[in-house]
Amino acid sequence: MPINILMPALSPTMEKGNLAKWLKKEGDTVKSGDVIAEIETDKATMEVEAVDEGILAKIVVPEGTADVPVNQVIALIAGEGEDPKSISAPVAGGTPAPKAEPAPAPKAEAPAPAPAPQAAPAAPSAMPVEAKPVQAGQRVFASPLAKRIAKDAGIDIAAVQGSGPHGRIVEKDVRAALAGGGAKPAAAPAAKPVAAAAPQLAPSMGADQVKAMFEAGTYEEVPLDGMRKTIAKRLVESKQTVPHFYLSLDCELDALLAMREQINAAAPKDKDGKPSYKLSVNDFIIKAMAIALQRVPNANAVWAEDRILKMKHSDVGVAVAIEGGLFTPVVRKAETKTLTAISAEVKDMAGRARNRRLKPEEYTGGSTAVSNLGMYGIKDFQAVINPPHGTILAVGAGEQRVVVKNNAPAIVQAMTVTLSCDHRVVDGALGAELLSAFKQLIENPMGMLV
Numbered sequence: 001m002p003i004n005i006l007m008p009a010l011s012p013t014m015e016k017g018n019l020a021k022w023l024k025k026e027g028d029t030v031k032s033g034d035v036i037a038e039i040e041t042d043k044a045t046m047e048v049e050a051v052d053e054g055i056l057a058k059i060v061v062p063e064g065t066a067d068v069p070v071n072q073v074i075a076l077i078a079g080e081g082e083d084p085k086s087i088s089a090p091v092a093g094g095t096p097a098p099k100a101e102p103a104p105a106p107k108a109e110a111p112a113p114a115p116a117p118q119a120a121p122a123a124p125s126a127m128p129v130e131a132k133p134v135q136a137g138q139r140v141f142a143s144p145l146a147k148r149i150a151k152d153a154g155i156d157i158a159a160v161q162g163s164g165p166h167g168r169i170v171e172k173d174v175r176a177a178l179a180g181g182g183a184k185p186a187a188a189p190a191a192k193p194v195a196a197a198a199p200q201l202a203p204s205m206g207a208d209q210v211k212a213m214f215e216a217g218t219y220e221e222v223p224l225d226g227m228r229k230t231i232a233k234r235l236v237e238s239k240q241t242v243p244h245f246y247l248s249l250d251c252e253l254d255a256l257l258a259m260r261e262q263i264n265a266a267a268p269k270d271k272d273g274k275p276s277y278k279l280s281v282n283d284f285i286i287k288a289m290a291i292a293l294q295r296v297p298n299a300n301a302v303w304a305e306d307r308i309l310k311m312k313h314s315d316v317g318v319a320v321a322i323e324g325g326l327f328t329p330v331v332r333k334a335e336t337k338t339l340t341a342i343s344a345e346v347k348d349m350a351g352r353a354r355n356r357r358l359k360p361e362e363y364t365g366g367s368t369a370v371s372n373l374g375m376y377g378i379k380d381f382q383a384v385i386n387p388p389h390g391t392i393l394a395v396g397a398g399e400q401r402v403v404v405k406n407n408a409p410a411i412v413q414a415m416t417v418t419l420s421c422d423h424r425v426v427d428g429a430l431g432a433e434l435l436s437a438f439k440q441l442i443e444n445p446m447g448m449l450v
Contacts, residue, residue, distance in 0.1 A: 002087045003052045005075040006164065007061075007068045009145030009171065010039060010046045011360040016067045016226070017041050019074060027084065028056050030077060037063075037074070041226065044356040051141060051168075052077055057084035070145070071170055142169035144360075149174045152304065227325040235384050242303075243423040246382050247431050251442040253398050253413040256284055259445045263339070282318070282372050283343040285395055287448050289370060290314035290334035292437035299434040300367050302388040303424045309388075317369030317389065320350045327353035328386055330366040339448065367391070374398060380416040390425035391434070394418040 007017055018040040024030060030050045037048045054077040061074040068074065078084040140158050142150075146169045150157035153174070160177045162169035211219075224232070260279050267275035293300040293314040300311045314335040317328040329349035331342055352358050367390055371383040374397035383394040396416040402409050417438070421431040441447050 001079055002057060002082065003054060003077040003079055004073045004164070005036070005050070005052075005077060006143070006170075007070050007072045007074050008039070008048055009070045009143055010041045010048075011044075011364070014041045014070060014145075016069050018066045018226075019061050019063055019068055020045060022059060022063045023047075024056050026056055026059055030054060030056050040356075041360075044358050044360075046359070050077075054078050054080070054082075055084045057082075057087040058089055060089050071143070071164075071172075140169070141167065143171060145171045146174045149178075153178055225324060231325050234386070238384055238387055242385050242387060244382075244385060244420050245423055245428065245431075246418055246420055247428075247435050248380060248416060248418040249435055249439055250401075250414050250416050251439050252403075253281070253415060253442070256281070256442055256445045257398075257413060260284065277340045277343055279339055279343050281374075281398065282370070282395075283339050283346065284442070284445060284448065285370055285372065285393070286316050286318060286331060286334055286342055286346070287337075287339055288438050288441035288445075289368060289393055290316050290331075291441055291448060292434055293368065294335050295437045296430070296434045299391065299426050299430050301390050301425050302367050303390065303422055304388065308425055311367045314368075315366040317363075317366040317386065317392075318346055318350075319369060319371040319383075320353045322354045322356075327358060327363050328366075328369050329353055329358055329363050368393065370395060374415060380418055382418050383420050385420050385422055390422045391431070392420045393438070394420065 007019075010017065019037060020040045021038040022036070023038065024034070024036045030036060031053045032050055034050045035047045036050050036056070039046050039048050056075060057078040058076040059074075060076065061068055061072070076087050076089075078087055141162065141164075142157055142160075143164070146160075147157060149171060150160065155174075155177065157169060157174065160169050160173050161167075163173050164170045260281065264275065264278055267277050269275050291314070293311075293316075297310065300314060302309050302311070313333040315330050315332050316334045317330045320327045320329060329346075331337070331345055334342060337345070349358060349362060353363075369383075369386055369389055369392045371392060372395040373381060374395055377397050379399070380396040381394050383392045385392050394417065396418075398413055398415040400411055401414045403412050403414070404410070405412075417435070419431055419435045419438075421428075426434070
């Protein structure tokens with residue numbers, strides 16, 4: 001029986017993807033781990049590796065096809081001893097249908113074999129019944145999305161029955177197991193109420209209603225791409241389901257700017273006279289936030305529906321604006337890294353983000369993020385939390401301000417920062433403690449170097 005190659009879930013938010021390019025052609029030998037295609041997700045262009053081996057018998061979805069649903073069959077691999085030429089595209093239900101044997105001779109009742117395609121799905125539909133949980137020591141075949149859901153829920157994915165090809169575990173199997181119905185396909189709908197748990201607001205106006213408010217020819221319609229759809233969906237869900245509150249304070253920057261100038265001046269130069277690094281204020285902000293989370297560990301946490309996850313390391317996301325949207329690549333274990341290492345990592349990930357070449361593991365996870373609009377002259381703003389983060393820090397522009405010092409006016413360089421907090425995870429006093437620890441590090445930056 002042919003092996004299905006399914007459209008994979010390459011990011012936690014992916015529901016559909018564009019099949020950009022096939023790197024293998026029909027008739028090619030495919031080994032496990034071979035890169036076979038390029039898929040455009042809602043965030044990036046990713047390479048897809050084969051998990052089975054054999055001969056690529058049939059490409060079902062041609063390259064350039066847009067909006068291919070996750071878990072749809074996109075190609076077929078001939079099984080051991082199977083003739084690749086005998087394999088045809090799946091029937092409407094998505095089940096591969098071997099090519100019909102040639103009719104022995106024309107007969108009056110030749111149309112009679114027509115029911116045969118209806119019988120073809122019977123074999124795959126029986127597979128979940130025969131599939132058994134993976135035994136200890138055996139390799140677990142599961143989609144990335146299924147693994148993530150199982151990990152987040154704290155269940156052993158090896159104990160889940162798989163309904164995919166050769167018992168491969170897919171998303172619906174894990175959700176069915178969570179719902180208490182085992183891995184039976186019929187239990188998959190039981191998982192839908194989980195996704196529908198968010199409060200429902202009054203429906204917004206449709207496109208035709210909005211367009212009717214404006215004179216024809218006075219606007220241009222811009223279709224939504226996958227990234228913009230995902231951003232819209234996630235941020236609406238965040239504002240509807242995450243109880244935001246905001247804390248703001250001012251941080252003086254004179255000591256930090258002096259240290260930054262001194263460190264940058266000491267940077268080694270190459271043969272062309274170019275410095276090996278150039279720290280930005282944002283690099284100090286990321287480092288300060290990472291250390292502050294270590295000093296206030298209860299704030300280094302995320303909401304996980306029935307529990308709170310307290311993180312051991314400070315994984316800090318950094319908002320990067322790109323054309324048509326934004327990425328939030330994550331600096332892992334930022335509290336352990338030097339300022340120059342953070343600077344180099346952010347520059348690298350920001351460059352690849354703008355080319356949509358980040359891997360999902362580089363922009364998922366983390367407990368907090370930094371969004372800096374100071375370079376645009378924005379004095380202060382309130383950022384929307386990106387779940388599952390517990391907080392996000394909005395950073396305004398550094399500017400000269402008059403303050404009172406020793407009962408006399410003085411001019412200082414200062415910036416306003418606003419911490420958005422998920423009240424389910426971070427209460428007011430805890431958020432204030434975290435922001436105070438951040439301010440202490442910004443105004444006494446030597447603490448970031450020891």
